[in-house]
Every structure is written in structure tokens, then in C-alpha cells.
Amino acid sequence: MKQFDVYLNPIAKGRALYPYVCCLQSELLDGLSTRVVCFVTSDATVAFDKVSVPISIDNTDFHLCMNVIATIENNRLSELVCNAIDSRDGIVNAYDALLMGI
Template sequence: MAQFDVYPNPSKQTKKHYPYLLDIQSPYISDITTRIVIPLGYAALFKYEAMTILTPEISFEDDLLLLLTPQISSVPAKILKEPIGSLSHFREKIINSLDFAVAGI
């Protein structure tokens, strides 16, 4: 598992709104059984939650998504099967959203 890998959301209940989970966990803490993730939601469904820094728009698989940083959580690592892509090229946006959520900067 690599930082900024994208996984399909395995939840049947939530995947129609949140199709992907973004693994943001540092590679330095890979020995624990959970992974820290941020859901990616369809931008059209979350237009009232859009905030440039906190919930940046991200394109993936021809979809316009929002990185829903306020919904950060951990999931058991075993539910994340195979990554389907990486958002490492959005690293700066992702880190900025976390900084804004935690420190307001």
C-alpha cells in the first residue's frame, strides 16, 4: 500500500456517493492494521461542501470529485484490495487540505 493510492469504496451503502477512498497514511506507519483514508465524492453531489482548500476538486477516472477531508477516517487495511490509481500528482492539494483542517493554514 502506498500513500495517495486510490481504492474503490467497498461499501455497498456509500459507494454511489463516495466511489473511492484515498489512502493518505504515511509509509512510516505501515505496520498497523488500519489505514487512514479520505473519501472522494462526486463533486455534483457535494457542491454545497466545496471549499477550495479544504475540499479541493480532483479529477480521477474521468470524474470530477471532491476530496472530502472533513470525513477523514481509518478503515481496516484488509478491506482495501488492489489500488486502481494514484493521486500522488495532487500531493500538494491533499497536504494543503489536511493542513487547513488541522491548523487553519
């Protein structure tokens, strides 16, 4: 499992608003049984400036919502969709805005 891998949201009840999750956790912590993820939405009304990162999945616009974070067991993240490494700078900037206020 790589950092910034995007998976189908394993939480069926949340899939309508957040169809995907993105792994934020560093690969240095692969030994843990969970991953820190942010949720991914196509609904721009729930994507906030500075803490959301635009990405494209299958030619559809989505937003990584850095303010919607959870831990999910590794074995529940099974349907890999893509990797968002191209958005790394935006993800780090959104993380800084959310947690560091910069």
C-alpha cells in the same frame, strides 16, 4: 499500499455518494492494520472550499473530501483505482486548513 492510493470504497452503503477512498496515511506506518482515508465524491455540493481537493479518475472530476475521514482495515482496501500523488500539494494544503486553520 502507498500514500495517496485511491481504492473503491469498501463500504457498500456509502458508495453512491463516495465511490472511492484515498489513503492519507504515511507508508512509515505500514505495520498498522488500518489506514487513515478520506472519502472521494463526484458531488461538488458536498465538497467544501479549502478542505476538498479536485482530482480526475478515468476522465471524471472528483473531490477528495479531507473533512470526511475514517480508518479502514487494510484488508478491506483491495480494489486499487489509481494514485493521487500529483495532488499532494493540494492534499497537504487541505489538511493544513482543516486541522491547523492555515
